[in-house]
Amino acid sequence: MNRLHVEHLAQIDQAEVDFGDLTLLVGPQASGKSVLLQLFKLVLDHGSITQTLKRYGYSYAADLTDGGGDPLLTLMFGEGMGQIWGADTVVRLGERQVSLDQLRAGNGRDEESVFFVPAQRVLTLDQGRPRSYESFEALDPYVVKSFSEKLRRLMEQGLGGKDNQLFPIKNRLKEVLRERIDSSIFHGARVLQQLHDLKKRIVINVGDETLPYMAWSAGQREFMPLLFGLYWLMPSAGAARRKGVDWVVLEEPEMGLHPQAIQSVLLICLELMHRGYRVVISTHSPLLLEAAWAIRTLQAQRHPEDSLFELFDLPHSPSMRQVFANILDEKALHSFYFHPAEDGAVTTRDISSLDPADADELIADWGGLTRFSSRATEVISRVMQEAGV
Incomplete structure (x- = not known):
């Protein structure tokens, strides 16, 4: 259930992601991170997705396939993406193999287990008003339209x-x-x-x-839609989390944010994990990887939660002490790099240790996120030595 294996889907040649309580996905643009996350949503929530498509009058039967590819894939991933699933595509969730016909059939359930905050979330607000599902183009990605409709309903309620x-x-x-x-x-x-x-x-x-x-x-603008989604995910009273929702996917939560604001988002993610959600993040921010490395190191050293108060520069509080203790004692943090080859085919690498001293550059440089800063340090150090400074 916690491992997604994919072969020959869009630009992904082979990917295997073993999800932890917090999972970070890194890699260059257009390396398949978003495709894999939307696939994860489709595999887990195909019942809800197919019910929603029917509710809004969309047809996605296999016999409607034309030059644009499979209609369900087009409606899910967006225009131009209908041909990403070929005859040699393999998708497995845990030990269960998943077929496109199974996804198209749905499962009769309308509940969602994955709350998905898309990278294009800024599009969900029109002059400060959440847009309805039907206000988007028919072939815009499903996760954008669905998230926007959730915000609109939250505002109405x-x-x-x-x-x-x-x-x-x-x-x-x-x-x-x-x-x-x-x-x-x-x-x-x-x-x-x-x-x-x-x-x-x-x-x-x-x-x-x-x-x-x-x-x-x-x-x-980037943070506002995320804030309202978080309000819904973290009820103010009663249950710690929303019934039936197990996963929170955040695409590039750092967009438009200062590093201090990114730390705020990370603290919120730790709170979500403490409440029992499993959080999956695609990111280009070295700050998120740095925090994951620090937390894993503190876990390995069995260090008390005081170190996390120091790391995040927070005043001590009983409520956050509970969060930090839970993270250090119980939560697994995983990281994966989407590695494009010269021909564009992408494979994934487990870089979860994030050890800066590792001989593997992808692990030491956190999938290339720290490569420039490391090189800059080396160049300036050499120049200063040559200058005798």
């Missing part, structure tokens, strides 16, 4: 606290997480729902000024 305030809300997120998000992303501003042209929209209030969507920073 009422996400906000008193006076339509969306952030900060006292009973949403741990206080230390709210404070870290505020200091790294919103800087004392409030996020509100406001009526404009008889429709609700999200605005940011800075003092007496109201900033509409186009005046937000790039990081605020």
Whole structure:
């Protein structure tokens, strides 16, 4: 169940990912990370996906296949992706082999086990309003349309606290997480729902000024959809997590964010893991790999959670101590590199140790994320030595 094996799918020649409690996927652009994650969603949630497609009137029967390829693949992965599954494609989840016909048939269930936050999440807000499923083009990727529709429904159901305030809300997120998000992303501003042209929209209030969507920073636009998804994933009372949801997939959560804000996102991921979710992240950020390496090292040394307070520069609190203790004692962190060959075919490598002293450059350089900084250090050191400085 926790291992996905793929052969000959799109640019992926062979990939095997053994998912931990936190799994990081790294590699160059267009190396298949998003394809694999969307496939993971399709394999686990094909019942819900096929039900949703029917609900919105889409047809995906095999006999509708034309020059564009399989209609289910096109509807799932987006236009131009209908031919990524060939006769030699192999997909296995655990020991179970998965066929395209099985995915097309669905399973009659409408529940989702994977909450997917796509890389294109900024497209889900139109002038501060979450877009409906049907507002997207028919052949836009399913995960974008589905995530946007979830946000729209959350807004309709009422996400906000008193006076339509969306952030900060006292009973949403741990206080230390709210404070870290505020200091790294919103800087004392409030996020509100406001009526404009008889429709609700999200605005940011800075003092007496109201900033509409186009005046937000790039990081605020990227983070806002993620924030509302996190509100739903982390109920303020009762259950620690949403019933039936086991996985949270975050594509490139670092986009548009300052390193301090990326640390805030990472702390939220640790909270999600503590609540029992398994988190999968595709990333180009060395900061996330650095944190994973530090946590794995602390686990190996059986070091107390005080080190994580120091690592994240957080004040001590009983609630975060529980989170950190749980992460250090129980959680497995895995990392995989998507390695493109000269002909473009991609294979995966397990780089989970992230050991900077490893003889394997892919492990030592964390899939190439630290290669430039390492080279820069070597070049400057040599130049300084030659100059006698």
